[in-house]
Amino acid sequence: MGWFGASRTQSSRQAPAPGPARSIELDFIRGIAIIAVMGYHFHSYPTGSAIIAAIEMPLKSFGHEGVNLFFTLSGFLVGGLLLKQYSQDGRIDAGRFIVRRMFKIWPAYYVLILFHVFAGRHPTNTFLVQNLTHMQNYFGSSIAQTWSLAVEEHFYLFLPVLLIGFARLKLRANAILGVLFAICMLVLVARSAAVANGDLNGTFFYTQYRIDSLLFGVMLAAIYWMKPAAYQWLAVRKKTLIATVVLLVAWLVFGTRSVALDQSIGYTIQAIGFTALIVLTLEYSGSIRGSWIYRGIGWIGLYSYGIYLWHSLALAPGDILIRKASAMGLPAIPSWFAIMAAQFAIATIVGYVTTRAVEFPFLRIRDALFPAKRKAPIEVPATGHVS
Template sequence: MLKYLYAKNDAEIPSLNGLRALSIFMVIIFHLGTGAGKVLVSDGEILTTIIVNLQSSVDLFFMLSGFLIYGGLLDEYGRSSKIDLKKFYLKRTFRIIPAYYICLIVHFIQTKAAYKIGEKMTSPSPEILIIKEKLANSLSNSWTDFLYISNFFHDRLFSFGWSLSIEEQFYLVVPPLCSILLFKQKAEMRRIILVVLYFIPMIIRGFYYHFGFTADWTSFHTESRFDAIIVGMLLTELVRWKPEFLKNTSRTKNLGFSIGAALSLCIALLMSRTNINSIFIHTYFQFSFAVLFIACLLEGNFWNFIFRSRFFTPIARTSYTMYLWHGMFLLAALRFIFKNNLPSGLEAGPYLLLGIYTVLFVFVVCVPIFYITERPFLAIRDYILKRMKKKELQTK
C-alpha cells in the first residue's frame, strides 16, 4: 500500500519534496503552539515570536505552487504554443477538490453537532454563547468554503481553508492569463510584468495598514497575499533564463547560498509581525524562502543534499492530506502520550521534540486518509488522461 508514497517520480525535483515537507512541518508546529496550545510553550518572547512566525510557512506552499504550476504551463506552451485548459483543470480538479470536499463535509457535520449541543444548554455561560455564535457564523458561511472564497470571510467552516482558497483562485486565473497575455510576450517583458505584479500586494498591505483595516485583510485576502505565488513564478523564469546558474556551481556560491538561506530565515523568524512590519513580514519570508529555494536547486549545495532525501518523499506526497486534517488530530497526538496531563511551559528544545513527534503522528494517521480520500481520485484522473492521450494519438 505504501509503494505509491515512496515510488520515485522522474518528473519531480527531489529537493522540492523536502521543501514541501518543511512547509507542513512548520504549519503543524505553528498550530500546535497557538490558540489553545499556547499553554504548551513558555512565556519567552523569542520562542513565542518564532512560533507565531511559523505561519509564514504558507508562503513557501504558495511559492512551490507558483513554481511548479507556472513551470508546467511554460513548458507546455513551449512545446505546443498553447495551453490545454481542459486537461489542466481536469488534473487540478481530481487532485484537489474531492479530498477537500470530503474534509469540508466532515467539518460541517462536526460543527453542526457542536452547535446543537450548545442549543440544548439551558443556562449557557457567556463563553459558551460566544462559541455558539461563532459556530453559527461558520455554518452560515460554509458556502464560501465550498466555493473557495472563504479567505474573504472572518468565520470560516474550515479555519485553515483560506490558503486553499487563494491557491484555487490562482489555478483558475493564471492559466488563462498565461495563455492570453503572459506567454504572448517576449521573455523580458513577461518578467517585467511579473515583477510589477509582485509589488502590488505589498502596496495593498500598506494601504490597509494606513487606513486601519483589520489583520484579516492583510493576512488572508488574495489581493494582499498573491505575491508569494509570483515569487514562485519568478523563480521559474530564473531557472529558464539562467539554467547554467544552477549547474555551474562554485564552492563560494554554494557556501553563500547555504549560509544565506539559514541566516535570512533565522532573521525572518525573529521579526515582529506588528505595526509597520505587518506590511513587510511576508516580504522578509519570501526573500528567505527564495534563497533557500535556489539553494535547494543548486547542484552540490548543502540544502539540496539535505532536502532531496527520500525520507521527505512520503511526507511531501501526503502534505495536502496532512494540511486538511491535522487540526483534528493535534489534541489526539498529545493525549496519546500525555493522557489528560498535558505539558506546559515548554522551552524550545522539548517543544521542538514534541513538534516532531506530532508531525509524525499526524503523518501516520493521514496515510490511510490519503488512500481513502485522494488516491482513488488520482487513479481516476490518470485513467482519464490516459484515455484522452490515446484518443489524441488515434486522431492524428
C-alpha cells in the same frame, strides 16, 4: 499545494506515487513547510524550561510563515507546468490544466468538508457555503486552515488567464518576467497601504494581498524553463543563495516580531528568501539527500497536502493529554515531548491514510482520463550541481 516532477538521479526519487517521477528535494521543502505549520498550530504543555522555550520559539514565533513557503513553492511548481508548455508550444491548454488541478485538489478537500458536515464539530453556517465556494479567506471559516487553499484556488484561475494573455501577445521571457515583477510590486504597494490603514486581517487572508508570494515562484519557473542560461547563472552562485537564506532566517527571527512590518514588506522578503531556498535545495542537497532525516522529511512532504487538510484533528487529543498530564502531575519536559509527538503522529497518520485513500486514487483516475501531455520525465536545466 501543487506538485511537480523533476528528473534527477534515481536515488533522488520518492516512493512511487501517481503522476510523474517526484523530486525528493521538492518534497523535502514541502516537509519543512508542513512541519513548521503543524508546530505553530499544535498545543504545547507548559514546562518553564528555557531549553523547551528555545525549541518552541521558531515554531510558535513564525511557524505560520510555512504557508508562505507553500505559496512560493506552488508558484514555482504550478507555474512550471504551464510555462514549460508555453515555452515549447507558445500556447496554454488552460482547460486541461484546470481539470487536472481539480482532480488533484478537490476530492481530498471535499471529503474534509463532508467529514465536518457529518461529524458536527462545527455548525455548518460557520464553514459550509464559504468553503464550497472557495471564499473562506474572505468570509471566514471555522475550518481555519483552509483559508490558504482559497488563495491557491484563485491563483489557479488567475495564472492561466494571465499566461493566455501573454501567449496572445507573443511575449518572450523578459517581458513575462517584467509583467510578473510589476504585478508583485503593485501587490506590495497595495498591501503596504492596507497595513497603513490598519487592515491586518485583510493583508493576511485576502488573495490580492498574498498572490505575490506565488508569483515570485512563477518568476523562478519562468527563468527555469525559458531562460536556462540565466537559471544556470543563478544556480552556480551558492554563496549568494546561502546569504539570501541566512538573511531570510534573520528576518523570520527579528522582522516578524512586528506584524505590520511583516505583513507589508515581510511577505516580499520571505518570497525572495524562499525562492533562494528552492534553488539551493534543488542544486546543493548533494549527499545529504540520502540521509534518513532528509528522506524522512521528504516522506512527510509527500503527504503534506493530506496532513495540512487534517492536522487540526490532532488538537483535541493534544488538549486531552495536556489536561491528563496536568491532573496527574507528570514531569513537565517528558510530557511536553510526548504531547507534541502524539499530535505530530496523529496528524501524519491521518494525512497518510486520507492521501492513500482519496488523493492518490483520484490522481490515477485523472491520469487515465486526462493524461499529461508530456510522457517523458521533466529535465532539469544542467548546472553541474545536482549531485
